[in-house]
Amino acid sequence: MPAFITLDRISKAFGQLKVVDELDLQIEKGEFVSLLGPSGSGKTTILMMLAGFIEPTSGEIRLENKRIDHLPAHRRNMGVVFQNYALFPHMTVAENVAFPLMMRGVSKAEAAERVSRAIDMVKLGHIKDRKPAQLSGGQQQRVALTRALVFEPSVVLMDEPLGALDKQLREHMQFELRELHRRLELTIVFVTHDQGEALTMSDRIAVFNAGRIEQLASPEAIYDRPNTRFVAEFIGETNLFTGKVEACEGRNARIKLESGPIVQASIPTDFTAGNAALVSVRPERVRLAEQAGADNSIQVKVLDTVYQGDHLRVRLAGSGIDLVAKLERKARPWPVGAEAFATFEPDECTVIRP
Amino acid sequence: MSVALRARLTALGLITPLVAFLVVFFFWPLATMMMASVTDGTVRGVMPETAAALSGWDGNTPPSPEMQQALVADLRKPVDQLAFGDAVRRLNSELSGFRSLMSHTTSAVRDAPEGQALDLATVDPRWSETKYWLAVKHAMPLYTDRYLLAAADLERDAAGNIAAVDAGASANRQIMLRTFLIAATVTVLCALIGLPYALIAASATGWVRALLLIAVLLPLWTSLLVRTAAWFILLQNEGLINEALKAIGLISEPLPLIFNRTGVVIAMTHVLLPFMVLPIYSGLLTIPANLMPAAASLGASRLKAFRYVLLPLAFPGLMSGSLLVFMVALGYYITPALVGGPNDQMISSVIAFFATGTANWGMAGALGLILLAVTTVLYLVYGRLSRSPTMVGT
Incomplete structure (x- = not known):
């Protein structure tokens, strides 16, 4: 069964500048999909093409x-919520809400009823x-x-819309918005550059970079198993180490980092021994211990400890x-200059292609 | 002196030049002209004693000897011939026959020996008739409505009732109507041209917008006289427009474009167009760029989005532009004088005629006052009508 919305090899160029490059995207009915990316990555252009404000080049x-x-x-019968709301300043709140009904020729009585509901x-x-000018930002x-x-x-x-x-x-x-999405079973395409917003609200996130989708997956997958270096760095914070796959056995691999240490990690299926690899470890997955553990123990020195309320940043x-x-707030304090072992579980680090 | 008081005095001191300027060059002339339109001292000025004597007379009883002697005393005094001439004209306009009566009486009074009572009835039997004295009495009051009435083509008949002047004697009403008609025509034309122009200019970008704005602003920076003179040349029978139309074969005979209403309206529309375009344009610039996409996403076709979103938002600019054009057009003088015919002259030229041509400040003031009053009323009505329009259909 075809998807509810299908973008099929969509490209958009403004003169020489390619803003969207042969992009495919499928959205299911009732889904909340976020288009996340830095400015200029093409996410807004996709939205404008969906709305019909700009035409795809191909x-x-x-x-x-x-x-x-x-x-x-x-x-196109698509509801659009703009960044600055785009309310009609000469109409009251009720007239603004009635506008789409009026444009569709809904009878006055029915429109009034639906508007007030x-x-x-x-x-x-x-x-x-x-009038809109008399409303607060949240009300608008x-x-x-x-x-x-x-x-x-x-x-x-x-x-x-929340910017x-x-x-x-x-x-x-x-x-x-989440509540509305659930209750009204809406299909929502949500453009944002705020990763926290995307992670909180979406069923799926499409991470955009330079006119292409780097990764399209659930928030958990995007955060825990980024596909590319861009996604790993754009979403949240991460530690990246470059290295080379030394040996692999099923999904488990031994990776020798450029700087010397050897780490164990689970790898995607298409890696083989000899491949260059980037190991990504989220700061909150890193633990500190006085003794070296079984796997993935790297001897380090504490440079700085910062108290940040809900966690300690070391x-x-x-x-x-x-x-x-990122250590738990109540973890034992590590004085600056202390020797320690940084450890992390093999299944909590991701291997991506450099 | 307290700080607050000093600050107030400083503030007052700073606006004093402006206030003084306004008083001397605006309020005072305005008040003077308004006063001139309702006062009439021509007869009173040269016949003060008669005025005093007549003030007690009820107008029904036969003229008393005191009145006669007061008139004789006034006529004996050496007098400014010009002022006396004005007074006689004024009396003659009240009742014809005064011109001969006064010259006759004046010479008789001057010839008679001084200090001797003179029976005016013997000088001229008309002095025994009540109606001549009544005419003098009518010309006496300092405050008069005759200029205002005359400005509206009205007068007081012998019985003191307001009546229309003879047809053909005066055309003020017609000229006033014509003034408003021309101003309204020019306003409508400016709106019809200015609104699309402003819409295009506001939606254009880069050099196109710059070019469109320069095209509006350049005429504004050019002297009115120069622009009118340019139209004077363009609109000639052998002018650029007629020659061009003939060259491309659209017409064989030159179109009558000058010394008629067409020429006046064309030239005035061009001259006043910036006053329409600029307010609309600046109003359009404040409209957020995403309102039209928003309207489209809500189901409005281009036409409906224009009708229900863009037009209502451009409306305030259109209204203030129309007001500006209309008000300025009402006072036009040079353009109708240069490119119009005799039937295209506007009220300013009549005012100018009375003010500089015949030194009749009363009439000039009265016409000005009526123009001011009618314009003020129109302005108030307009202000009431042009409050932000509500959306049709909800």
Whole structure:
């Protein structure tokens, strides 16, 4: 069965500049997919092509197996929430929300009924006669969301909708959006450059880099098993060591790091002995011990310890490598200059191609 | 002196030049012209004693000897011939026959020996008639509505009732109507050209936008007289426009473009277009760029997005542009004078005629006052109508 939304070898070039390069993406009905990437990576361009604001240079976009890339934006039935909300300043909250219904020729009585139901659902009933300029950022955000949902679009596209909110409100809105997504069984394509936001909210994350998708997977997979160096470095923080596969046995491999130490790690199936490899270890997977352990013990010296509230951040160096460890807040204090062994489990480090 | 008081005095001191400038060059002339339109001292000025004597007269009883002697005393005084001439004209306009009566009476009074009572009825039997004295009495009051009435083509008849002047005697009303008609035509044309122009300029980028704006601003930086003179040349029967149209074979005879309403409207529309384009353009620039995509995503076709989003947002600019153009057009004088015919002159030229041509400050003031009043009323109505429009259909 074909996917709900299919992007088939989509390219977009502005003059000489290729913004999106032969990109494939499938989104299932009811999925919350985040497009995550640095600015200029093509994620917003993809969203704009889905919405119909820009045309792909080549490739096809299909919705429920019907081509839509030639359809004008107003006939695609997609709700779009813009970064700066794009509320109509000359209309009240109620008129803004009624706009898509009015454009669809919904009768006045039915529109009024649906508008008031939608407005009550996001608890904006008391401000429905205000103009956007009289609303707070959070209220505007909710109006924009309500306006994009009231006509029951087949897909909701969001372009960094929480970017302009302060931290607390942003976290609250993330929760509300997840709630809405679950309750209304919405299909949401969510563009963001905030990895935390993507990890919290998505069913799947597409990590964008230079017009291509580096990895498309669940938040857990993206975080724990990054496919590429870019994903490993872009999502969260990581320690990367370059080395070479010395021997492998099934999924287990011995890797000799450039600087000397040998580590055990699980590797993807397509690695063989002699391959160059990057070993990625998340700082919170690193532990410190006075004695060397069975596997993956690297002798290091403590350079610096920083108390960061919920964890201790320890900078370590030794055996020709630098690394960072995030230790539990109540871990024993490691004085600067102390000798220690940094250890990590073989299945908690990922091997990727350099 | 407290600090606050000193700060206040400093502030007052700083705006004093501005206030003084406004008072001397705006409020004072305005007040003077308004006063001139409702006061009339021509007869009173040369006949102060008669004025005093007539103030007690009820207008029904036969003229008393005191009134006669007061008039004789006034006529005996050496007087400014120009002012006296004005007074006689003024009396004659009240009741014809005064011109001969006054010259006759004046010479009789001057010839008569001083200090001797003179019976005016013997000089001229008309002085025994009540209506002549009544005419003098009517010309006496300092405050008069005759200029204002005349500005609206009205007058007071012998009985003191307001009546229309004879058809053909005056055309103020017609010219006033024409002024508003031309101003309205120019405003509508400016809006029809200016709105799309501003929309295109606001959506263009780079050198195209710069070029479009320069095309609007350049005329604004050019003297009005130069622009009008340029149209004077362009619109001639053998001018550039007619020659060009003939050259491409669209017309065989030159179109009548000059010394008629067409020429006036073309030239005024061009001259006033910047006042329409610039407010709309600056209003459009404040519209966020993503509103039109937002409208499209919500199901609005280009036409509907324009109708329900862009147009309402451009409306305030359109309104202030229209107001500017209309107000400025009302006072146009040079352009109709140069490219218009006799039937295209606007009210300013009539005001100029009374002010500089015949030194009739009363009439000039009255026409100005009526123009000001009508314009103010229109402005208030307009302000009420142009409050931000609500969306149709919700």
